[in-house]
Amino acid sequence: MVRFKKPVFSMLTALMAVAMIAGCSNSGGNKDNGNAASNSSSTSSDNSASKEIVKLTAAFPGQESPGQKNALNAINEKLKADGLNIEVDIKYLDDYWQKLALNIAGGTVYDVAWAHSSTLSDLAAKKVYQPIDDALKEQGSDLVASTPDYVLKGGQIQGKQYALPRAIPMTGFNNVYNIRGDLREKYGVPKITTIEGLEAYFDAIAKNEPNMVPFGGYNFQELFPLYANYYFPIGDGGAYPVYIDPADSSYTVKSFLDSDAFAQVIAKKKEWKDKGWLNTDTKLDIEGGFDNGKVAALAANIFRASERIDTVTKNVPGGKVETVYLEPQKRYIFSAGDNMLAVPSTSKHANEAVALINWIKKDQANYDLWSYGAEGVNYKLVDGAVDVSGIADNDQYNMNVWMWNDLRLARFSTNYPKEDIEALKKWDDSSEVTPFVGFTLDQSKIKSQISNIQAIMGEYITNLGLSVTDYNKVKDEMMSKLQDAGLQDVIDETQKQINDYVAAQKK
Numbered sequence: 009m010v011r012f013k014k015p016v017f018s019m020l021t022a023l024m025a026v027a028m029i030a031g032c033s034n035s036g037g038n039k040d041n042g043n044a045a046s047n048s049s050s051t052s053s054d055n056s057a058s059k060e061i062v063k064l065t066a067a068f069p070g071q072e073s074p075g076q077k078n079a080l081n082a083i084n085e086k087l088k089a090d091g092l093n094i095e096v097d098i099k100y101l102d103d104y105w106q107k108l109a110l111n112i113a114g115g116t117v118y119d120v121a122w123a124h125s126s127t128l129s130d131l132a133a134k135k136v137y138q139p140i141d142d143a144l145k146e147q148g149s150d151l152v153a154s155t156p157d158y159v160l161k162g163g164q165i166q167g168k169q170y171a172l173p174r175a176i177p178m179t180g181f182n183n184v185y186n187i188r189g190d191l192r193e194k195y196g197v198p199k200i201t202t203i204e205g206l207e208a209y210f211d212a213i214a215k216n217e218p219n220m221v222p223f224g225g226y227n228f229q230e231l232f233p234l235y236a237n238y239y240f241p242i243g244d245g246g247a248y249p250v251y252i253d254p255a256d257s258s259y260t261v262k263s264f265l266d267s268d269a270f271a272q273v274i275a276k277k278k279e280w281k282d283k284g285w286l287n288t289d290t291k292l293d294i295e296g297g298f299d300n301g302k303v304a305a306l307a308a309n310i311f312r313a314s315e316r317i318d319t320v321t322k323n324v325p326g327g328k329v330e331t332v333y334l335e336p337q338k339r340y341i342f343s344a345g346d347n348m349l350a351v352p353s354t355s356k357h358a359n360e361a362v363a364l365i366n367w368i369k370k371d372q373a374n375y376d377l378w379s380y381g382a383e384g385v386n387y388k389l390v391d392g393a394v395d396v397s398g399i400a401d402n403d404q405y406n407m408n409v410w411m412w413n414d415l416r417l418a419r420f421s422t423n424y425p426k427e428d429i430e431a432l433k434k435w436d437d438s439s440e441v442t443p444f445v446g447f448t449l450d451q452s453k454i455k456s457q458i459s460n461i462q463a464i465m466g467e468y469i470t471n472l473g474l475s476v477t478d479y480n481k482v483k484d485e486m487m488s489k490l491q492d493a494g495l496q497d498v499i500d501e502t503q504k505q506i507n508d509y510v511a512a513q514k515k
Contacts, residue, residue, distance in 0.1 A: 059093045062360045066096060066120040068408060069104035075405035079381040086377055092367060094360050109136050112354050119361045122411045123171040123350035125162060125343060126244030129448050132170045137350040139168040143362035151366040161446025162345020172365055173345030174413045177310050177435035180333055181346060183232050186298065186308040189328035200332045203234060210285040213304040220304050222285040224294040226473030227307030228273050233336035236269035239444045241502055242458065246473065247465045249490065250499055252506065254340050254442045259510060261503040263495060266487045274472050274479045281475040288474045299323060311413060317423045318396060339439040344446065347411050368412065375417040381405035393422040443510045454501045457494030464489045
């Protein structure tokens with residue numbers, strides 16, 4: 009799940025819009041406590057004073073927070089003090105994916121932008137982003153040295169680095185639920201790791217909280233660990249046309265939407281709907297409902313509980329947020345990237361953009377300033393945790409840390425339990441790293457087929473996830489459309505590239 013959540017059909021619509029305008033397009037964790045950077049961007053302050061300041065613009069989703077201006081002033085002052093001739097400004101875009109691509113196609117200059125693994129290959133092919141290998145060599149020495157190789161691979165396409173992924177736990181990172189831990193405890197449900205435990209929680213909410221929605225949303229990929237513990241090389245948010253079972257040593261690429269696993273997932277959602285646990289109202293604000301005590305469970309990612317805890321604590325006295333992962337028979341790491349930072353193709357300052365990202369991840373002080381603002385102004389540091397209670401409204405600063413989060417540097421709210429933080433740090437310890445990590449499908453030969461397939465999936469996925477469409481009644485029709493759209497071409501090309509990539513990893 010992308011942290012900046014949009015419905016699947018909105019994502020697909022945006023990608024189709026990107027395709028239409030593509031022809032117009034112009035072509036951390038090194039905690040060294042402030043030691044001098046080893047890259048060429050870190051010149052002395054005396055030298056930097058004589059150089060012209062390079063002004064960078066970052067494009068991010070969301071809205072500007074009241075404390076941003078003052079926080080950016082503090083960031084820019086520290087950049088200057090550290091010898092980087094850089095000033096940063098942030099532009100927030102609504103309808104992010106479509107606006108980003110349209111603006112870049114029209115020549116708007118952005119130097120840093122949020123990227124995501126689900127769209128990276130497609131947007132890189134459409135010249136929305138540019139490769140940054142040379143910039144990394146010149147300005148990213150700290151970043152490269154402190155980032156695991158498999159994480160860097162998450163931002164690569166055909167061996168070229170197009171983006172820098174955040175470094176977070178990767179096992180099932182988009183396949184979890186957020187639930188109300190206080191309600192789980194209240195109704196005597198043990199810590200949840202199984203489908204039986206989750207359903208006991210839903211049942212308790214339905215019986216005891218008549219004004220709450222037990223579970224909301226069309227999402228179903230949180231059930232994948234149980235039924236479809238697979239690697240999906242194409243798509244996002246459950247809209248996956250093909251899959252590879254890591255337990256299959258041949259790594260055969262297969263169709264997903266007509267698989268037994270997909271049928272089981274959809275059947276489980278229908279069962280929840282029939283029992284009154286699943287809300288099917290598409291107008292319901294699921295995220296806001298959970299944060300305000302109206303929804304008891306929703307789809308999430310591994311970091312989402314830590315990000316929303318302050319809001320829930322404020323809105324729901326005594327409220328606790330827990331992460332639920334339905335444990336599979338075996339834990340796998342399929343990829344090393346979801347949210348990332350990239351350099352748009354219109355930027356003439358790739359070196360400086362990479363130098364900025366390198367600076368953010370270079371040490372704790374930089375990361376804290378960029379991510380949380382000025383200590384004592386935008387937040388308080390209490391026993392190593394971020395406390396925003398008592399911060400004046402005009403000093404509230406939200407820089408959407410989820411875009412670049414780094415578990416090695418991340419701070420958490422004082423409201424987030426320390427045992428949950430320790431669990432995050434150990435999350436991947438028992439997981440097997442699959443050979444698919446770092447694989448990015450080159451879609452150039454099957455671009456039109458994928459576009460058509462995504463459009464067809466957009467017709468069905470949301471309604472299937474809400475169980476307002478009977479899977480058995482639409483399966484044949486849906487699969488016929490997908491086959492006509494070129495599904496077999498996609499399977500064949502994906503298989504060829506997977507075979508080549510896996511073979512290369514063994515050399």
